[in-house]
Amino acid sequence: MRRAPPYDRDKALDAATELFWRKGYHATSLKDLEAALGMKPGSIYAAFKSKEALFLACLDRYARRSREALRAQLGRGGSMLAALADHLRTHARQNPGGAEARACMIVKTMLEATPDESRLAAGARAHFEQMRAEFAAAFERARAMGELAPDADPALLAARYQAALTALRVEAHRGAAADELAALAESLAQEVERLRVAPGPARAAAAEAPRAAQPAG
Amino acid sequence: MRRAPPYDRDKALDAATELFWRKGYHATSLKDLEAALGMKPGSIYAAFKSKEALFLACLDRYARRSREALRAQLGRGGSMLAALADHLRTHARQNPGGAEARACMIVKTMLEATPDESRLAAGARAHFEQMRAEFAAAFERARAMGELAPDADPALLAARYQAALTALRVEAHRGAAADELAALAESLAQEVERLRVAPGPARAAAAEAPRAAQPAG
DNA sequence: GGGTAATTTGAGCGATCACTCAAACGTGAT
DNA sequence: ATCACGTTTGAGTGATCGCTCAAATTACCC
Numbered sequence: 001m002r003r004a005p006p007y008d009r010d011k012a013l014d015a016a017t018e019l020f021w022r023k024g025y026h027a028t029s030l031k032d033l034e035a036a037l038g039m040k041p042g043s044i045y046a047a048f049k050s051k052e053a054l055f056l057a058c059l060d061r062y063a064r065r066s067r068e069a070l071r072a073q074l075g076r077g078g079s080m081l082a083a084l085a086d087h088l089r090t091h092a093r094q095n096p097g098g099a100e101a102r103a104c105m106i107v108k109t110m111l112e113a114t115p116d117e118s119r120l121a122a123g124a125r126a127h128f129e130q131m132r133a134e135f136a137a138a139f140e141r142a143r144a145m146g147e148l149a150p151d152a153d154p155a156l157l158a159a160r161y162q163a164a165l166t167a168l169r170v171e172a173h174r175g176a177a178a179d180e181l182a183a184l185a186e187s188l189a190q191e192v193e194r195l196r197v198a199p200g201p202a203r204a205a206a207a208e209a210p211r212a213a214q215p216a217g
Numbered sequence: 218m219r220r221a222p223p224y225d226r227d228k229a230l231d232a233a234t235e236l237f238w239r240k241g242y243h244a245t246s247l248k249d250l251e252a253a254l255g256m257k258p259g260s261i262y263a264a265f266k267s268k269e270a271l272f273l274a275c276l277d278r279y280a281r282r283s284r285e286a287l288r289a290q291l292g293r294g295g296s297m298l299a300a301l302a303d304h305l306r307t308h309a310r311q312n313p314g315g316a317e318a319r320a321c322m323i324v325k326t327m328l329e330a331t332p333d334e335s336r337l338a339a340g341a342r343a344h345f346e347q348m349r350a351e352f353a354a355a356f357e358r359a360r361a362m363g364e365l366a367p368d369a370d371p372a373l374l375a376a377r378y379q380a381a382l383t384a385l386r387v388e389a390h391r392g393a394a395a396d397e398l399a400a401l402a403e404s405l406a407q408e409v410e411r412l413r414v415a416p417g418p419a420r421a422a423a424a425e426a427p428r429a430a431q432p433a434g
Numbered sequence: 435g436g437g438t439a440a441t442t443t444g445a446g447c448g449a450t451c452a453c454t455c456a457a458a459c460g461t462g463a464t
Numbered sequence: 465a466t467c468a469c470g471t472t473t474g475a476g477t478g479a480t481c482g483c484t485c486a487a488a489t490t491a492c493c494c
Contacts, residue, residue, distance in 0.1 A: 007442090023331045026243035030482055040443055041483065047441095051482065103328050110391060111325045114240045125391055159401050163384030170383055171376070174327060174342055184376050224472090247452055257473055258453065268452065 007047065012037045017058040021105045024112050025055050025120060056123050062105050063127035070134055080142035081196050084135075084161065085189035091168050092178075092185030103173035106131070107166055128162075135161045142195075149197050157195070164188040224264065229254045234275040238322045241329050242272050242337060273340050279322050280344035287351055297359035298413050301352075301378065302406035308385050309395075309402030320390035323348070324383055345379075352378045359412075366414050374412070381405045 015036040019028050030041060030051060037044065048054035073090070074083045094100040102108075109124035136158035142148045148157075168185055176184075232253040236245050247258060247268060254261065265271035290307070291300045311317035319325075326341035353375035359365045365374075385402055393401075 024243070024329055026241070027329075027331050027334075029480080031480085042444075042485075043442055045483065107387060108328045111320050111328055111387070112241055112244075114244050117244075128391060155397075156400055156404060159388070159397065160404060163381065163388065163401065163405075166387055167380030167384045170324060170328070171380065174345060180372075180376065183373055184380065187373060187377060188380075246450075248450080259455080259474075260472055262453065263471070 007037070007039055007043065009047065012039065012047070013058055013061055016054055017062055017105075018099065020055055020058050021062070021099075021102060021108070024108060025117075026112065052117075052119060056119065059105065059109060059123055059127065063130065066104075066106075067131065067134060070131075074138050079147060079196075080138055080145060081147050081193055084138055084142075085192040088165060088168060088189045088192065089182075089185050091165065091172065092181045094172060101172045101175075103169045104166065107169070132158050132162050147196050152195070161192065164191070224254075224256060224260065226264065229256065229264070230275055230278055233271055234279055234322075235316065237272055237275050238279070238316075238319060238325070241325060242334075243329065269334075269336060273336065276322065276326060276340055276344065280347065283321075283323075284348065284351060287348075291355050296364060296413075297355055297362060298364050298410055301355055301359075302409040305382060305385060305406045305409065306399075306402050308382065308389065309398045311389060318389045318392075320386045321383065324386070349375050349379050364413050369412070378409065381408070 016033060019032055019036050023032070030044070033039075033044060033051070033054070034041060039047070044054070048057060070087065073087050074080065076083065091100075106124050106127045109120060110128060113120035113124060115121065136154045139148065139152070139154035139157045139161070143150065143152050143154060148154075168181075168188060171184060172181055233250060236249055236253050240249070245268075247261070250256075250261060250268070250271070251258060256264070261271070265274060287304065290304050291297065293300065308317075323341050323344045326337060327345060330338035330341060332338065353371045356365065356369070356371035356374045356378070360367065360369050360371060365371075385398075385405060388401060389398055
């Protein structure tokens with residue numbers, strides 16, 4: 001019979017994720033973690049095997065939650081393209097000082113991990129590719145629904161969508177003004193919605209955005 | 218009369234930049250720098266005042282060279298939009314193992330710097346904004362040349378262009394296959410060229426890209 | 435209440451961190 | 465040659481790094 005652990009694993013992972021996300025892997029010390037988790041080094045190493053393993057656990061959790069949030073936003077039925085566009089707009093609505101006004105932890109880790117820290121690098125890349133697969137599946141569904149042209153390339157669209165999202169979150173991280181961030185997100189979102197092909201002569205004609213003066217960048 | 222320093226400041230900065238760019242600020246130790254620069258700690262601290270100051274010197278140099286490379290590519294006369302598009306394509310042509318197949322050092326630093334490392338964060342942001350100003354100036358020139366519609370928004374276009382470039386370099390950093398990277402770059406480049414407005418009824422009609430099946434993402 | 439096993443504790447491990455400084459050294463002027 | 469001066473040297477600074485482990489503590493079963 002195991003004794004119930006007096007520490008709350010979920011809260012500990014929350015605190016560790018917040019710390020790692022904000023400061024990155026290298027700049028976060030065990031002292032920081034001890035303070036944030038309210039645990040002594042021995043407990044941390046009993047619960048999680050090492051600093052690296054703890055980081056990877058946080059990253060996995062973060063990625064899983066990101067994926068679930070995406071699916072929740074895309075799975076409400078209705079237009080896939082509209083949902084994808086709204087997902088971009090969502091990321092511009094974060095309050096500037098908030099925890100979400102930060103670049104994606106997966107991307108941060110990809111850029112921070114050195115080649116010899118292979119587990120961090122491989123983990124981050126795997127999660128990045130998994131998100132890409134989510135986006136590709138969404139575009140495939142859009143194509144199946146007739147929102148996209150039959151010869152549309154979901155893989156390329158997914159790459160471009162992820163690029164837009166990545167850059168948008170870098171812009172938020174930079175501290176861009178809320179209105180500039182919203183304008184950029186809106187511009188990228190309209191780009192997605194402009195992919196829609198007219199399904200019939202009547203119903204979705206309004207969804208076809210008019211050719212604007214600056215449609216791209 | 219000062220004695221000429223026996224160390225080559227330019228080569229030292231080259232080596233330090235390579236190291237910082239690859240490993241980031243925190244993961245680069247003084248031991249690493251000693252080995253790469255061929256200098257003992259005392260010399261490093263005499264030549265550059267601290268690890269942080271050395272990093273900032275490298276970052277300044279990197280940003281200045283990036284700016285100069287951009288100006289060289291955009292200043293050859295001819296179409297600004299074509300030059301901007303080609304600049305994107307250039308970044309996809311880097312050989313995969315090469316030193317350039319890495320995310321932008323400015324962006325890496327923006328994402329790595331913690332809020333309390335204010336000099337690193339501020340320096341990276343300043344350089345990022347300076348690059349944005351370069352892009353905005355290029356789009357303004359394009360508008361003045363009649364390549365863009367008179368009501369085009371250079372600031373927004375610059376933000377979108379920088380977003381595309383940032384994401385493209387993240388994709389290269391990730392280790393994307395050369396053909397996928399080229400496809401993404403080509404897609405983004407065409408997006409830029411599609412901004413062109415027909416200048417006259419005849420001459421530049423061919424430059425107006427035909428409306429493709431998947432123009433955006 | 436006593437026994438047992440799982441868990442937490444926290445001092446402290448060796449290694450490495452960024453950095454310093456007195457001494458050795460090289461160079462140009464005399 | 466000799467001197468004066470500025471640079472390079474590299475052993476060594478205290479602090480902090482990630483991490484360990486024997487001992488104390490706690491919860492559960494009988």
